[in-house]
Amino acid sequence: MTSKIQADATQTSPESDEPETLRTSAGAVPTTTGPIDVRKPDRWRDRYARRLWLTDLVALVWVVYGTQIAWFGLGNVEVSIREDTRISDVSYWVFSAILIAAWMAALSLADTRDYRVIGTGPTEYTSIVRASFFLFGAVAIIAFLSRVDVARGFLVISLPFGIIVLILERWLWRQWLVAKRLAGQYSARVLLVGSRESVAQVARELARSSTSGYRVVGACVPSGKVADMIDGTDIPIMGNVDSISRAIAVTNADTVAVTSTDELPPFKVKQISWGLEAGQQHLVLAPSIVDVAGPRIHIRPVAGLPLIHVETPKFTRGQAFAKRMTDLMLSIAGGVLISPVLLALALLVKFSSPGPVLFRQTRIGYQGRQFTMLKFRSMVTNAEDLLPGLQQQRDAGNEVLFKMKNDPRVTPVGRVMRRFSLDELPQIFNVISGSMSLVGPRPPLPNEVAVYADHVHRRFLAKPGITGAWQVGGRSTLSWDESVRLDLSYVENWSLLGDFVILARTLRATIAPSGSAH
Structure with a gap:
C-alpha cells in the first residue's frame, strides 16, 4: 500500500529508489516541501x-x-x-x-x-x-x-x-x-541516529567496506537541521531525533542504527524500536567499538540492560601451540614443494648481478626481540647507502615506511620478484626456525620502531608474518594509521580460521598483485 504524507521531507521519484534532491554548494540535500511517496520496503x-x-x-x-x-x-x-x-x-x-x-x-x-x-x-x-x-x-x-x-x-x-x-x-x-x-543494491538502507561525532565515525567505518551490506542514506542528530550534512561526509541530516519516523519514510530506510545514546532522551531507543515495522525494519545498536572480532563480544542482559562484554585479547598456550604446529607443517611441506623454485630464483639472483644471493636484515619480532630476516636480494649491494638521497623522491608508502614504485636500487630480476613477492620466499626458513609465522604483523625495522607510538608496540604480541592483514589489505597504498589498525586488529582478534583466510587472499593477491611496491 502506498500512502502520501505531507511533511518536512523529500519527494521520492517513481523512477528511482533515491529521493529527489536540491543541489547546493554542500552537495545533494533533501528538499523540505512536497508529498512523500512511502514505498514498501525492498524484500x-x-x-x-x-x-x-x-x-x-x-x-x-x-x-x-x-x-x-x-x-x-x-x-x-x-x-x-x-x-x-x-x-x-x-x-x-x-x-x-x-x-x-x-x-x-x-x-x-x-x-x-x-x-x-x-x-x-x-x-x-x-x-x-x-x-x-x-x-x-x-x-x-x-x-x-x-x-x-x-x-x-x-x-x-x-x-x-x-x-x-x-x-x-x-x-x-x-x-x-x-x-x-558494489552497485548499491541488496544492502540495508541505514538511518544513523546519535551525536554528530558518533554518526560520522560509524559512517566512516561502514564506508570502509561497501560490500558489508550497509548503505547509509541519512542521519538524525539531536540538534539536526534539514539540508545540513554530517561533517566530512555526504550524508544528509534528516532532522533531529524526534524526526526518525519521517526520516525513515523519506529515505526508505529499513534499518535504524543508534550510534550513541548520551544525547538521546530517556527511553528514546525503546520508542524507536516500537515505531519500526516488525520483520521489515530493523534496529541496530552501534557502539563506538571498532576492530573487535565477534568471538570477543558477548551480550548479557542484566536488569533489563543489554550489557556488552568485550573480552581482553587472550593468547593461550593452546592457541600458540596450534599456530606453531600449523606454521611448521605448512612451511615444511611448502618448502619441499617450492624447492625447485627457490633453486631457480637463487641462480637468477646469483648470475644477474654481483652480490650475495640472500639479503639479511635485522628486524624486530615477537616481544620486541631482534632477529635476522631472510629475503632474496632484489637490490644492488649498496642500497642502504643510496637511501638518504631518495627520501625526497618517495611516491608510495607512508610517513613511517619508505616506498618507491620505481626504486632505482632494484635490479631487473629483483623487480620481477618483488612484483610477485617471490623475494620473500626464503622467509619460510624464518618460519621453520620460529622467528616468524606464516601470518602475522609486518616485521618492522629498528628505526621504524623508534618512532612508534606506545599503542603500536602491541604488534609485538604476535610473531611477525610472511603475510598478514596489512599485506592483503593494500600494502603500500595504505596510510600508516590504516596499516597499524589492520595489524593491531589481527593481533587482538587472532583465530586459526582467520589465518587460513589471509593465506587464501595472499595467493589471490600474488596472482593479481597490487600495491606491491616494497
Whole structure:
C-alpha cells in the first residue's frame, strides 16, 4: 500500500529508489516541501534467502544421490535391518530423500540463510559446517539406537563432500551479492541516529567496506537541521531525533542504527524500536567499538540492560601451540614443494648481478626481540647507502615506511620478484626456525620502531608474518594509521580460521598483485 504524507521531507521519484534532491554548494540535500511517496520496503532479504534455499536443495540432491549412485550403483539397495523385525525394508532412495530433507531443515534451524550472516564474515560458512556435523551425528546415534546399519562409506563421503559443495555454492552467491552491493543494491538502507561525532565515525567505518551490506542514506542528530550534512561526509541530516519516523519514510530506510545514546532522551531507543515495522525494519545498536572480532563480544542482559562484554585479547598456550604446529607443517611441506623454485630464483639472483644471493636484515619480532630476516636480494649491494638521497623522491608508502614504485636500487630480476613477492620466499626458513609465522604483523625495522607510538608496540604480541592483514589489505597504498589498525586488529582478534583466510587472499593477491611496491 502506498500512502502520501505531507511533511518536512523529500519527494521520492517513481523512477528511482533515491529521493529527489536540491543541489547546493554542500552537495545533494533533501528538499523540505512536497508529498512523500512511502514505498514498501525492498524484500531483497527474502528473495536472496529463497535463492539460497533452492540452490542448497539442488546441491544436496546432487551430492547425496550422486554419492549413493557412485557407492551402490542404480540398483535398489536396501538398508540392512539387524534385529528389529518391526521395521520394514527401506530403500536407500527413500533414506537419501529423508537425509536431504533433514539436512535442509538443519541448515534452516542453524540460520545459515539469515540476513545477519550472509554476505560477509565466516559465520555463514561455520554455521553450515556445524549444522552438517550435528545432523550426521544425530543420524549415527539414531541408526545405532534403532539398530539400522546404514553403510558407513555412504555417510563418510556424503558429509565432507556435501559441506564442500555447500560452501562453494554459498561462496559463488557471495561473489554475486558483492557485485550487487558494489552497485548499491541488496544492502540495508541505514538511518544513523546519535551525536554528530558518533554518526560520522560509524559512517566512516561502514564506508570502509561497501560490500558489508550497509548503505547509509541519512542521519538524525539531536540538534539536526534539514539540508545540513554530517561533517566530512555526504550524508544528509534528516532532522533531529524526534524526526526518525519521517526520516525513515523519506529515505526508505529499513534499518535504524543508534550510534550513541548520551544525547538521546530517556527511553528514546525503546520508542524507536516500537515505531519500526516488525520483520521489515530493523534496529541496530552501534557502539563506538571498532576492530573487535565477534568471538570477543558477548551480550548479557542484566536488569533489563543489554550489557556488552568485550573480552581482553587472550593468547593461550593452546592457541600458540596450534599456530606453531600449523606454521611448521605448512612451511615444511611448502618448502619441499617450492624447492625447485627457490633453486631457480637463487641462480637468477646469483648470475644477474654481483652480490650475495640472500639479503639479511635485522628486524624486530615477537616481544620486541631482534632477529635476522631472510629475503632474496632484489637490490644492488649498496642500497642502504643510496637511501638518504631518495627520501625526497618517495611516491608510495607512508610517513613511517619508505616506498618507491620505481626504486632505482632494484635490479631487473629483483623487480620481477618483488612484483610477485617471490623475494620473500626464503622467509619460510624464518618460519621453520620460529622467528616468524606464516601470518602475522609486518616485521618492522629498528628505526621504524623508534618512532612508534606506545599503542603500536602491541604488534609485538604476535610473531611477525610472511603475510598478514596489512599485506592483503593494500600494502603500500595504505596510510600508516590504516596499516597499524589492520595489524593491531589481527593481533587482538587472532583465530586459526582467520589465518587460513589471509593465506587464501595472499595467493589471490600474488596472482593479481597490487600495491606491491616494497
